[in-house]
Amino acid sequence: MEEVLFFGAALGALGGAVGVVAMRNPFYGVLALIVHLFSLAVLFLLLSSAFLAAAQVVVYAGAVMVLYVFVVAYVGGAEESAWEPIPGQRFLAPLLGLALFVELAIAVLGSSLLALGTEGPEVEAGFGDPAAIGTLLLEKFLIAFEASSILLLLAAVGAVVLAGRRDGDVPPAGGAPR
Amino acid sequence: MSIEWYIVLSSLLFATGAVGILIRRSPIVILLCLELMLNAGNLALIAFSRMVGNEEGQVFALVVMVVAACEVVVGLGLIVAIFRRRLPLDVDALRELRG
Numbered sequence: 001m002e003e004v005l006f007f008g009a010a011l012g013a014l015g016g017a018v019g020v021v022a023m024r025n026p027f028y029g030v031l032a033l034i035v036h037l038f039s040l041a042v043l044f045l046l047l048s049s050a051f052l053a054a055a056q057v058v059v060y061a062g063a064v065m066v067l068y069v070f071v072v073a074y075v076g077g078a079e080e081s082a083w084e085p086i087p088g089q090r091f092l093a094p095l096l097g098l099a100l101f102v103e104l105a106i107a108v109l110g111s112s113l114l115a116l117g118t119e120g121p122e123v124e125a126g127f128g129d130p131a132a133i134g135t136l137l138l139e140k141f142l143i144a145f146e147a148s149s150i151l152l153l154l155a156a157v158g159a160v161v162l163a164g165r166r167d168g169d170v171p172p173a174g175g176a177p178r
Numbered sequence: 179m180s181i182e183w184y185i186v187l188s189s190l191l192f193a194t195g196a197v198g199i200l201i202r203r204s205p206i207v208i209l210l211c212l213e214l215m216l217n218a219g220n221l222a223l224i225a226f227s228r229m230v231g232n233e234e235g236q237v238f239a240l241v242v243m244v245v246a247a248c249e250v251v252v253g254l255g256l257i258v259a260i261f262r263r264r265l266p267l268d269v270d271a272l273r274e275l276r277g
Contacts, residue, residue, distance in 0.1 A: 006179045010187050017191050017214050021198035026206045033210050040217055047184065047228040049236045052220075059243060064213075064250050071254045072206060075261045090201055097197035104189035109182065113229075116182050121231040128233055136237050144237070148244040155248035162255035163262075170264040 006046055012039030030068045037061040049128035184225035192218035203268050205260075209253045216246045 016036025023029040037060045044053035108116070126132055137145045195214030202208055220239040227235025260267060 002179055006183065010183075013187065013191060014194070017194040017198075020207070020210050020214060021194060021202070026204055026210075029207050029210050033213060036214065037217065040221060043184065043187075043221060044224055046179070047224050049224050049227070049233075049239075052224060052236050052239055055240065055243060059247065060217075064247055067250060067254060068206070068210070071257060075206070075257060075267060093197050093200035096200065097193045100196055101189055101193035104192065105186055108185045108189065115229045116185070117180050118229070119180055120228040123228075123231055128236055132233050133236060133240065136233055137240070140234070141237050141241075144241055148241055151248050152244060155251045159251045159255035162252065163258040165262070169262045 002046060005042060009039040009042035009046070012036070013043065026072050027069070030065060030072055033068075034061050034065050037065070048123060051128055051130045051133045181225050181229045185222055188218045188222040188225065191215075191221065203270055205253070205257055205267060205269055208269065209250065209257075212249065212253075213246060216242055216249075 013036050016032045016034075016039060019032025020029045020036065023032055037056060041053040041056040041061070044056060192215050195211045195218060198211030198214065199208055202211065220242050223235045223239040223242065227233060227239075257267065260272070265272060
């Protein structure tokens with residue numbers, strides 16, 4: 001059963017990733033990324049991290065992807081031209097990606113981590129539930145928690161400053177100024 | 179399933195995201211491919227956390243999610259600002275800052 005779930009979710013994640021890279025229309029790319037994120041949430045559940053799976057679905061596939069959909073709808077899903085600035089880029093890049101994968105696989109599988117071949121130690125039922133994560137966040141990783149809240153605040157302020165109206169804006173063609 | 183499978187899948191997803199960043203030119207799609215790479219890192223962190231048997235790796239993954247959300251917000255804000263000025267949404271055409 002676990003194998004079936006793993007390979008199903010792995011196929012979904014990989015298919016979603018390839019879809020993001022290959023879709024010419026950014027809107028379909030966003031939809032492919034949502035498939036990818038849901039499959040990753042299933043993998044997180046298989047790794048017994050329930051809270052992270054829930055956060056993945058709610059925060060990522062929910063909130064962040066809605067933001068993407070809005071921006072793609074605002075900007076307009078323009079398809080890319082086939083013009084290639086660097087000759088052979090489309091053929092060289094997959095080769096480099098393959099080399100990166102081989103390198104990462106060798107680095108991981110060639111390491112002397114004996115536990116890699118196991119399923120990990122037996123864990124109790126509460127492993128990775130919100131209570132455990134929350135205790136860790138508020139006790140051991142309090143500084144990281146506070147730093148990430150400051151980072152979120154800065155990002156929100158930065159987005160408002162960046163996307164706000166200013167003098168250099170060109171009004172939309174034929175539309176009344178909003 | 180042994181942990182190796184998750185790690186190999188994570189490196190495959192990371193390589194896919196890297197290829198996307200290399201071959202695509204729309205900044206929106208480049209941000210999407212960055213998400214792929216960050217999520218591959220998350221999968222590796224969570225797999226290692228399961229391998230070791232404590233939850234600290236999951237906290238790291240949560241912080242990565244926060245950073246990814248900030249990156250998305252700032253990146254999309256930049257894209258909206260570029261679009262407002264009617265500049266081309268193409269990372270090869272936007273070369274004004276190049277020295």
